[in-house]
Amino acid sequence: MTHIEQLAQQGYAEFPIPALEYKLLQHAMYVFMQTLEIQHENLLETQFLQHKNLENQTPLGYNRKELCVVEGQQQSDPKWYCHFHPAGRSRISDLVSAYNYNCIKEFLFYADKVYAYAQETSVTVLKQLEREGAEGLCAAYIRDGIIPNLILRFLAYDLQEHDGYFTARGHFDKSGGTIPLFETSSGLCIGPEKNGATSVVEWMRTKTIFMAGLAMKEYFGLTPGWHHVQQEIQECSGRGAIIAFIDPIEPYTVTEAEAH
Numbered sequence: 001m002t003h004i005e006q007l008a009q010q011g012y013a014e015f016p017i018p019a020l021e022y023k024l025l026q027h028a029m030y031v032f033m034q035t036l037e038i039q040h041e042n043l044l045e046t047q048f049l050q051h052k053n054l055e056n057q058t059p060l061g062y063n064r065k066e067l068c069v070v071e072g073q074q075q076s077d078p079k080w081y082c083h084f085h086p087a088g089r090s091r092i093s094d095l096v097s098a099y100n101y102n103c104i105k106e107f108l109f110y111a112d113k114v115y116a117y118a119q120e121t122s123v124t125v126l127k128q129l130e131r132e133g134a135e136g137l138c139a140a141y142i143r144d145g146i147i148p149n150l151i152l153r154f155l156a157y158d159l160q161e162h163d164g165y166f167t168a169r170g171h172f173d174k175s176g177g178t179i180p181l182f183e184t185s186s187g188l189c190i191g192p193e194k195n196g197a198t199s200v201v202e203w204m205r206t207k208t209i210f211m212a213g214l215a216m217k218e219y220f221g222l223t224p225g226w227h228h229v230q231q232e233i234q235e236c237s238g239r240g241a242i243i244a245f246i247d248p249i250e251p252y253t254v255t256e257a258e259a260h
């Protein structure tokens with residue numbers, strides 16, 4: 001089965017790319033969690049809008065999303081996240097010069113390493129999909145050997161308990177494509193159609209997985225992955241994840257994933 005067929009059948013494609021050393025990703029996650037102990041107003045100083053005239057863009061840097069409930073329906077999961085991209089790096093490193101936060105210095109060290117890995121992995125995935133027939137994919141995403149619109153999201157959900165499970169609502173990502181790099185516990189469920197994610201995908205340490213987002217469906221006809229999280233709560237554990245999002249060069253957008 002080709003990777004394009006895998007997307008159509010299961011909502012994600014599997015690649016035998018050696019994962020970045022697990023311990024390095026784990027430590028990057030741990031250091032990110034440590035940075036959340038910093039004064040929150042200082043973290044929010046790192047926000048940076050990359051594209052001055054673009055509407056609905058999610059800022060780079062640290063961001064907070066609060067719980068939102070409308071008519072008894074939970075609309076968003078409360079969480080902290082940081083969007084990491086070279087264009088916004090200096091806003092984060094300003095915290096080191098202004099407040100001497102060592103954990104930020106350490107976070108940047110690891111974020112740079114994870115970013116380089118995410119670039120390499122994403123380029124490999126796009127080249128393979130193009131070889132299988134997604135014509136024009138590489139030209140749309142890659143320039144000078146890298147993907148200019150690749151963003152890392154470091155994510156930490158608030159502790160949550162609901163019938164013994166942590167859950168994040170199902171959605172398609174709006175981004176061109178998504179590569180989950182790390183999760184603190186299994187729980188990611190993926191399917192090829194809306195509400196079609198039925199079982200937990202075990203992927204970490206064994207393979208790299210790729211999901212197409214809605215933008216990739218629109219331009220290249222690739223099946224996007226519907227996904228949600230269902231993680232069993234063990235003694236009030238939280239959930240953290242590191243995810244790479246890629247977008248095409250044109251339109252040059254920083255996208256926000258649905259329900260994130």
Ligand SMILES: [Fe+2]
Nearest residue numbers: 171172173257
């Ligand atoms: Fe998502």
